[in-house]
Amino acid sequence: MTILTVPTVDLAVDQQPRRNFARDVRIVMARELKPVLRDPFSLLFGMIQPLVFLGLFGPLLSGSMGGSLGGNVWQWFVPAILVMTTLFGTSTTGANLLFEFQTGAHERMLVTPLSRSSLLIGRALKEMVPLFGQAIIVIAVMTPFAFDLHVGGALVGLALLAVFGVGLGSFSYALAIAVRKQDWMFWMVQQTFLFPLMILSGMLLPLESGPGWMKVAAKFNPLSYVVDAERTLFSGDVFSSPVLWGGIAAVVTAVLGLTVGIRAMLRSAD
Template structure:
């Protein structure tokens, strides 16, 4: 467990030292809430569309999940960065389990992403009607989501050698996953083929669970089913990441 603890500590410390990253993770979700949420909330004045709540309240859990998703997925870039500057080589030759090492890295990045989500969630109390008793469970959902997409990012990055290539994949994957998650508008409004894709998206179940906990608005699945699906997908993605990293090499 020593390697696991060291990697968790390293990822948290790296984040806290990167002031521009801390500022960016606060500003970006606030831009969405301000220019997207407030603007569209004026257009959607019928609360029945969003389960009986105003659009800003409906959107807030989605922004929380988006924040965690974005930061955790982006953390996969640092695997390529470490390969470029030699740290990955030191990790791979260290007398420690590779699976344990990358699991520590993933959990460290997930803790950072969840912290970012918590900050954004705290700020939404000023503009949305959030259930305070659902905050702690929602943060738990956020952490599971972060583990899922940190693992996903690591699985991709472990097979790549180019940071530019990873960024291209990010641009290709991130926005579709967000729009297919129900974070911005209800899945019920989607055409049938989009609904099928939404059901394959792990982010969907995190958004739905967070929305139930924070606003009481029910989703397409009961809360317990959404959580079970999210946990199952997360366990699978973590396993794939650990195996992918174990097989990776440094050229």
């Protein structure tokens, strides 16, 4: 009896490529940067805004409180302006997500193999690119005006702002997801929290002369620790307690923001 032998063929099973988190973040960041690079006017206008604020508010601060700030107002004020631009830039990133809800772009992104955390981090880091450009311009312009630049501290300070910006941008995206059916609520909530955070951080005016309740409230404001850390870093002191507390505040903000943002994004996909 003849036995028919059928040769076995090993079928290669297509395997999906492993997820690379850094690659996912880079893809999302590049996608978000394309519209910005196509509109250089808005990018340049955003870079000029901090200089306008320095030119209008800085002289008033120098004339009224120069003595109480140790004489060099710019060393105190320039780092605060960099924090302010980060605060304004990353806290409004949710507005872009609201537009994507209207066009359906967000739903298309959710069906891609990109990780949910990369969608948040890539978008938040995209906001840091023009902010870094603003920082370079501000530092370059203010250096001739008695602003003492310490390169090492400045680099650490910008890295700290990036970490803080990722957390704040993630909170902004979570807010946009929560109010996507009533998008006008986004700006109401954002403005309600933005200005108290600014005032209670000592960003624009020192809190030493303020009432006691403001000083107590400032201790619960993570932004106040970031502002103190930036002023310390830009003065050249990298290893000090304000830098440590500022780093802790930035990391905690990033962890909480990503946790809330990723959960909100997962619920929006259901």
